[in-house]
Amino acid sequence: MTDSGMRVGLTYDLRDDYRASGYDEETIAEFDSIETINAIDTTLENLGFFTDRIGNIKHLVNRLADGHRWDIVFNIAEGMFGISREAQIPALLDAYQIPYTFSDPLVLSLTLNKAMTKQIISYNGIPTPACMLITNINDCNRCTLAYPLFAKPYAEGTGKGITASSVIHDRLELTNTCFHLLKKFNQPVLVEEYLPGREFTAGILGNGFNARSAGIIEIILLDNAEKNVYSFANKEQCEQLVEYRFAEDAIAKKAVDVALRAWQVLGCLDAGRVDLKCDSNGNPQFLEVNPLAGLHPSHSDLPIICTKAGISYPRLIANIMYNALTRYNLLDSAPEKLYSSI
Numbered sequence: 432m433t434d435s436g437m438r439v440g441l442t443y444d445l446r447d448d449y450r451a452s453g454y455d456e457e458t459i460a461e462f463d464s465i466e467t468i469n470a471i472d473t474t475l476e477n478l479g480f481f482t483d484r485i486g487n488i489k490h491l492v493n494r495l496a497d498g499h500r501w502d503i504v505f506n507i508a509e510g511m512f513g514i515s516r517e518a519q520i521p522a523l524l525d526a527y528q529i530p531y532t533f534s535d536p537l538v539l540s541l542t543l544n545k546a547m548t549k550q551i552i553s554y555n556g557i558p559t560p561a562c563m564l565i566t567n568i569n570d571c572n573r574c575t576l577a578y579p580l581f582a583k584p585y586a587e588g589t590g591k592g593i594t595a596s597s598v599i600h601d602r603l604e605l606t607n608t609c610f611h612l613l614k615k616f617n618q619p620v621l622v623e624e625y626l627p628g629r630e631f632t633a634g635i636l637g638n639g640f641n642a643r644s645a646g647i648i649e650i651i652l653l654d655n656a657e658k659n660v661y662s663f664a665n666k667e668q669c670e671q672l673v674e675y676r677f678a679e680d681a682i683a684k685k686a687v688d689v690a691l692r693a694w695q696v697l698g699c700l701d702a703g704r705v706d707l708k709c710d711s712n713g714n715p716q717f718l719e720v721n722p723l724a725g726l727h728p729s730h731s732d733l734p735i736i737c738t739k740a741g742i743s744y745p746r747l748i749a750n751i752m753y754n755a756l757t758r759y760n761l762l763d764s765a766p767e768k769l770y771s772s773i
Contacts, residue, residue, distance in 0.1 A: 437764055439480045439752075440494075440501035442508045442520050442531075443468055444487050449511070457663060460589040461509040467727040471505065474748040479766025487511075488520050495527060502764065503755060504531040507723060514586050514618075515540040517723055530759040532751055534700045534722040542697060542720050545585045545621050552717050555696045557689060559717040560710075562623035568613065571606045579625040581660075582608050584616040588721060590663035592616055598625055598659050626716060628709025630661060631678060633690035634724075634736035636702050636750050638758060642694050644687045645702075645733070645747075646740030649678045669730065677739040686715035693717050701754040702747070704733050749773045 444462040468484065475482050483501060485491050487508060504524055510516025518536035525536065534542075542548050546564045553559055561576055564585060574580075580599040584592040592612055599605045605622070612620045634645030652658070656665050656672035665672045678686075690705035699722040706718040725731030728744045737747045749772035756762050756769075 436481050437479075437502045437761075437766060438483060439475055440483045440485045440499075440504040440529075441468065441472060441475075442485050442487070442491055442504055442506045444508050444511065448487070456667075457591055460591055460663065460667065461587075463507060463725070464727060467507075467725070467731075470728050470744065471507070471726060471748060474745050475505065475752070477745065477768070478749055478752065478772055479768040480752075488523070491520060491523060495523070500527070501529060503752075503759070503761065504529055505752070506531045506533055507726060509588075509723060514544060517543050530755065530761065532701055532755040533703070534698070538698050538700070538722055542699070542722050543586050543588075545583075545719050546619070548697065548719065549621075549623075549717075551697065552693055555692075557692050557696065557717050558714060560623040560626055562621055565609045565613070565620040565622055568606065568610050571602065571609055574602075574605060574622065576622065576624050580605060580622050581625040582612060582620050582622045584612055585619045585621040587616065587618075589725075590661060590666040593660055593662045594664070595657050595660060595662070597662070626708040626710050626718075628711060628713055629682065630708045631683060631686045631706070631715065632732050632736070633687055633705045633707065634702075634733050634740070635690060635694045635699070635705060636747075637754055638700050639695060642691060642699075644691060645742060646736045647678050647683050647687050647690070648675045648732070648736050648739060649683070651676055675732075675735050675739070677736075682709065682713055682715060689715050689717055693720055697722075700758065702733065702751045704736075745772055 446459045446462045449459045472482050506520055508520045510519050517539040522536040524531045549559050582597050596608050609620045630650045631647050633647040635642055636645045637643050650661050651674040653672055686707045693705050703722040704724045705720045707715045709715050724733040728734050753773050756765050
């Protein structure tokens with residue numbers, strides 16, 4: 432440990448930048464607000480790091496070309512284009528042998544593809560709803576899954592593409608919903624058997640078999656929320672439409688076990704979230720994983736989970752840095768304040 436000045440670059444996609452370029456709110460939903468960047472930056476500085484705001488991948492490319500380097504990069508960039516958009520900055524940093532927080536390009540490419548992720552999960556015996564991938568509208572005629580079904584774009588996050596019509600009761604609704612999603616998002620649609628039970632999201636800290644639960648919350652939609660779905664609208668207005676209830680009962684503990692198994696099987700790193708829902712018998716099943724979870728102190732699920740579990744925002748950021756620096760054998764260069772903050 433030292434106070435010699437470890438330099439941390441910050442990579443991110445700022446909503447304001449894309450909003451100024453004319454993109455609509457749903458398109459930029461996964462990107463970060465300036466409040467999030469300020470919070471991360473301030474916290475890292477308070478932990479004794481020297482920070483440098485880089486921005487998105489184009490800014491990073493220019494900075495690298497100009498010869499800039501960092502001891503580690505705190506990466507929360509989602510990327511804009513392509514099925515591997517979340518992996519682009521980590522792959523670039525790998526090429527320059529610059530350490531970074533969170534998962535590697537393979538994990539980020541895999542987990543953005545929800546259909547392939549579920550194949551890996553299912554292969555490893557982790558419960559998840561039966562599904563099929565709709566790549567064109569004619570695929571709907573081949574669907575043999577049991578209704579009701581649930582449909583969503585296969586490579587989006589933050590509830591993008593999810594509305595009340597995502598819950599499907601017959602072939603006509605399936606065709607109409609998939610037609611709309613295929614056209615709007617220009618990507619395949621993941622259709623899976625709908626789970627009617629309790630919905631959870633579990634926070635995970637750490638790597639491999641040292642990973643642990645940061646806590647788990649139940650997602651409860653209020654009376655004025657869009658019904659039956661943790662939708663884009665419900666997520667964006669969660670303060671008014673959603674109750675996040677810290678859960679510690681037997682079913683919640685089962686959900687944590689499923690979440691940890693999924694995290695380990697997929698090889699996710701440092702910190703993130705796993706979303707789960709229960710079937711009609713109350714058995715928790717894997718829905719998806721978010722290895723680049725949002726980090727707004729009061730609006731994003733992972734910090735909300737941590738706050739309810741008694742883990743402060745500075746402690747969460749400190750844990751992320753500790754986990755990443757441990758992987759790269761860089762703890763000896765970390766500031767003294769880091770250890771006292773985890």
